[in-house]
Amino acid sequence: MDFKEAKNKFVQTWGALGSQWGINKTMAQIHALLMVSNEPVSMEDIMEELQISRGNASMNLRALMDWGIVYKEFKAGERREFFTAEKDLDELAVKISKERSKREIKPALKVLKEVSSINANASAEEKHFVEQTSKLYDFVLKADNVLDKITEYKDNWLAQLLVKFMK
Amino acid sequence: MDFKEAKNKFVQTWGALGSQWGINKTMAQIHALLMVSNEPVSMEDIMEELQISRGNASMNLRALMDWGIVYKEFKAGERREFFTAEKDLDELAVKISKERSKREIKPALKVLKEVSSINANASAEEKHFVEQTSKLYDFVLKADNVLDKITEYKDNWLAQLLVKFMK
DNA sequence: AATATCTTTCATTTTTTTTTGAAAGTTTAA
């Protein structure tokens, strides 16, 4: 396998993986492309390499920047914009964790709190509902706290975690 | 908010959350419904409560059973089948982790290993590619190992993890 | 201030995913 093939395979695989995690294919592919580029990449190059339209490239780059995992770069003397991805994997994990917590977990917690707080009458059905959603609330809250803690460690949290867990 | 509203809100929210995690809405809704039901539920009831077709119910129940988080139940004297969800949340997390590892992480690792093993010639571009995909391989491998370890603890791994991390 | 270079927006089109429902399949019971 030569470089071109390998790069292509990586970008395709990352893209497919993205879909399975609720991220759209192109967005994941752009991210993959930037991750393995040693130089900032122009929108033109991204369009060319992934065979996508200008609008598509623009919108997905915007989304990636909203996630805080892709940055704009300005090259001296160049009019157009260039893009780079966050390449530090710990930093990347932290950013994704924080963002997903904010966008998805926190709102879900709010709903869980609400629905688990209804005044259950005597019926076994309602009691079970309250019990189960309360457990779910506790569980998700704990999981979210773990994420928070992890992001505090920031550097190399994964290795530390592994060490702690294996001992 | 009364019970009916709360239940509906929970099912809807869980369904929406599912979409953001690469699981289809109906599948997540069926799972939500079963999670908060104290009694096994028939396919007829699922169709009725979620307003979905028989085929849809059948296929998504099958998918949930493939994930190992929903079970068929047979009631004495009853011809039709009933369904229940795994309600132990630790167990649920373990099953989902294992399944995602098997379906997504392991195959991704294989590709990462492949593409990071190309024979990089002297160009900075190729060197960077190999370096970055190698780092990614190590990172994902470590993360996958953490999942493995977690599943060994099985009961209440989350609480243990939290304690370890906060100390 | 007019023009050139580049980016964003968004209505429309295309693609992908999900859902439907009727036919085929399966199991139990009479």
Add this chain to the structure above:
DNA sequence: TTAAACTTTCAAAAAAAAATGAAAGATATT
């Protein structure tokens, strides 16, 4: 072994998501 009760399958339809591209919007240059 026939029929009744239920489940699964899958081609077609519907819905949802993503992509296009041209026009509008910026921003720099002459």
